[in-house]
Amino acid sequence: DAGVIQSPRHEVTEMGQEVTLRCKPISGHNSLFWYRQTMMRGLELLIYFNNNVPIDDSGMPEDRFSAKMPNASFSTLKIQPSEPRDSAVYFCASSWAGDNYGYTFGSGTRLTVV
Amino acid sequence: RKEVEQDPGPFNVPEGATVAFNCTYSNSASQSFFWYRQDCRKEPKLLMSVYSSGNEDGRFTAQLNRASQYISLLIRDSKLSDSATYLCVYTGGGNKLTFGTGTQLKVEL
Numbered sequence: 001d002a003g004v005i006q007s008p009r010h011e012v013t014e015m016g017q018e019v020t021l022r023c024k025p026i027s028g029h030n031s032l033f034w035y036r037q038t039m040m041r042g043l044e045l046l047i048y049f050n051n052n053v054p055i056d057d058s059g060m061p062e063d064r065f066s067a068k069m070p071n072a073s074f075s076t077l078k079i080q081p082s083e084p085r086d087s088a089v090y091f092c093a094s095s096w097a098g099d100n101y102g103y104t105f106g107s108g109t110r111l112t113v114v
Numbered sequence: 115r116k117e118v119e120q121d122p123g124p125f126n127v128p129e130g131a132t133v134a135f136n137c138t139y140s141n142s143a144s145q146s147f148f149w150y151r152q153d154c155r156k157e158p159k160l161l162m163s164v165y166s167s168g169n170e171d172g173r174f175t176a177q178l179n180r181a182s183q184y185i186s187l188l189i190r191d192s193k194l195s196d197s198a199t200y201l202c203v204y205t206g207g208g209n210k211l212t213f214g215t216g217t218q219l220k221v222e223l
Contacts, residue, residue: 031209042215043158043201056210091157097209102148105157 002026004106006092012112018080021109024073025094033103034067034077035091043091049075050097082113117141118214120202126220131192135217137202138184147178149187150201152216158201161187192221 005024013019025032033048047057049069057067064083069075079086089110093103119138127133139147147164162169164176164185175188185204189196202214 033211035213043213045210045212048210095209102150102160102163102203103211105159107157 004092004094004104006090006106006109008109009107010110010112012114013082015083015113016081017113018078019082019086019111019113021077021079021090021092021111023075023077023092023106025075025092026104027073029094029096029104030072031095031097032069032075033093033095034075035093035105037089037091037108038087046077079111082111084113087112116214117212118202118204120214120217122215122217124218124220126222127192129192129194129221129223131221132188132190133192133219134186134188135200135202135219136184136186137214137217138182139202139204140183141204141206141212142183144183144204144206146205147176147185148203148211149174149176149185150203150213152199152201154198158213161200189219192219194221194223197221 007022030051034046035043037043046059047067052069067077089108091105091108093105095103149161150158151161152158162171164178166178168177173190177186197220199216199218201216203211
């Protein structure tokens with residue numbers, strides 16, 4: 001099992017640029033989650049999908065953030081335009097909806113906006 | 115009030131010590147509870163689920179007290195490799211997890 005795969009691992013970009021983060025969930029999992037982690041705020045849920053459908057996007061900070069899941073094996077989180085306060089580690093996680101065994105996280109994308 | 119409250123620590127303990135963390139949660143409808151472990155600059159990983167009856171996994175014991183709305187994690191005979199941040203987690207229905215900000219443990223020689 002390859003686990004949850006995220007890319008890129010690190011991203012440094014200039015303020016105002018578009019950033020796209022990618023995630024491939026574990027095969028067979030039908031729920032996918034995007035989290036952001038900072039020292040100040042810890043892990044925050046941005047959005048999650050069940051069966052490729054966005055269920056709860058109340059954590060998306062503002063319109064600059066958007067997420068898509070065009071199929072069961074791929075999701076993107078896009079920030080346009082990026083700002084320095086978006087600097088954080090962005091984690092993708094997947095699970096089988098309905099089980100109580102928690103999520104599997106990807107290794108994260110460390111985003112720095114300068 | 116935060117949904118999940120944890121003492122951020124750090125807890126500095128000598129190798130072999132027993133250490134306990136508590137976590138309180140505000141959502142009385144919370145259904146499932148977990149402890150996750152996060153090593154520095156790594157992703158969180160599931161350590162164990164937490165059941166009302168209490169459950170044990172080797173040196174780790176987790177307990178849930180629904181009446182008082184807290185969960186606990188006890189680590190016996192702590193090892194250097196136990197040094198990490200421990201995250202208290204719950205679901206409030208569905209499979210959306212809410213994370214605490216974590217308690218940092220440092221086990222020292």
